[in-house]
Amino acid sequence: MARLLAAQDLEVHPDYRMFGIGENATGFGETPPVPGAGWLGVGRASVTVGVMEDNPRELPLRLEHWDSEPPMPEGPDTQHTVCLQLPTGKITIDQVTYGGQDTDLDLVPGLYAARISGWRGNVLRERYLAQFWLLSPTARFLRTGGRQIGEGCDRFAILDRAAGIREVPPSGGRLAVDEALIQVRYDQDPPLVLLELWDGPPLELGEARVHEPFRLRLPSGHLDITQLRPGTSEVQGGAVPLARVPRGDYDVSLTVHTPNKYLFRLWPVSTPST
Numbered sequence: 001m002a003r004l005l006a007a008q009d010l011e012v013h014p015d016y017r018m019f020g021i022g023e024n025a026t027g028f029g030e031t032p033p034v035p036g037a038g039w040l041g042v043g044r045a046s047v048t049v050g051v052m053e054d055n056p057r058e059l060p061l062r063l064e065h066w067d068s069e070p071p072m073p074e075g076p077d078t079q080h081t082v083c084l085q086l087p088t089g090k091i092t093i094d095q096v097t098y099g100g101q102d103t104d105l106d107l108v109p110g111l112y113a114a115r116i117s118g119w120r121g122n123v124l125r126e127r128y129l130a131q132f133w134l135l136s137p138t139a140r141f142l143r144t145g146g147r148q149i150g151e152g153c154d155r156f157a158i159l160d161r162a163a164g165i166r167e168v169p170p171s172g173g174r175l176a177v178d179e180a181l182i183q184v185r186y187d188q189d190p191p192l193v194l195l196e197l198w199d200g201p202p203l204e205l206g207e208a209r210v211h212e213p214f215r216l217r218l219p220s221g222h223l224d225i226t227q228l229r230p231g232t233s234e235v236q237g238g239a240v241p242l243a244r245v246p247r248g249d250y251d252v253s254l255t256v257h258t259p260n261k262y263l264f265r266l267w268p269v270s271t272p273s274t
Contacts, residue, residue: 020094022046087141139200145243162220
């Protein structure tokens with residue numbers, strides 16, 4: 001029998017007839033989902049609920065965390081169950097221009113089922129219930145960094161500050177990797193470069209152009225990014241901070257997303273057990 005682990009009752013303030021439940025999608029390079037023609041928009045790490053009332057002041061929302069699939073609630077007139085990737089386990093409420101609202105729900109990072117139920121018609125006050133239960137644990141997302149590449153360049157490089165790299169000569173391919181250096185050549189508009197640190201291998205992202213994973217050795221963990229114009233290779237004085245991670249060896253995945261976004265995901269190399 002399913003067991004209730006935690007619950008919290010909140011008052012949320014919808015804006016533009018919607019509010020969101022889940023993790024901050026923009027922190028992972030996404031935009032929050034919108035309800036569209038239906039009442040529920042579904043993203044990778046959050047949902048957006050479209051409400052009935054045009055100008056509600058506040059609406060009741062109950063959050064529940066269960067150890068397995070819970071019993072069905074009584075009497076909702078709308079309901080949908082979705083799958084969400086929650087890599088930090090920190091649930092927040094997105095109230096659009098009213099800002100975010102933190103919650104007490106602190107989940108183990110993982111892939112979760114989320115059942116969203118609504119009591120919307122023939123009730124004195126519209127209300128909602130979100131029930132979460134773990135499907136499988138995953139790695140934890142730790143932090144992110146990013147930079148927008150400027151005009152007039154055709155390459156960028158990510159390098160460890162302590163590696164002493166002063167020049168990045170053009171390579172023959174689109175991706176070149178050395179121990180403490182990543183170089184990418186691109187043909188389209190200046191890309192957005194994002195870097196994520198995880199404590200283990202992250203889940204796949206779905207539709208994206210995926211490169212073969214590679215390995216880096218970072219002597220300091222101070223990662224800089226430099227923008228390179230056609231035919232140039234000078235780094236000194238042209239690098240700016242991108243992110244800071246603990247020094248060590250990392251596995252890295254690179255996915256390329258539309259429109260022109262490069263996402264690097266790093267996690268520590270596992271030490272074989274003896």
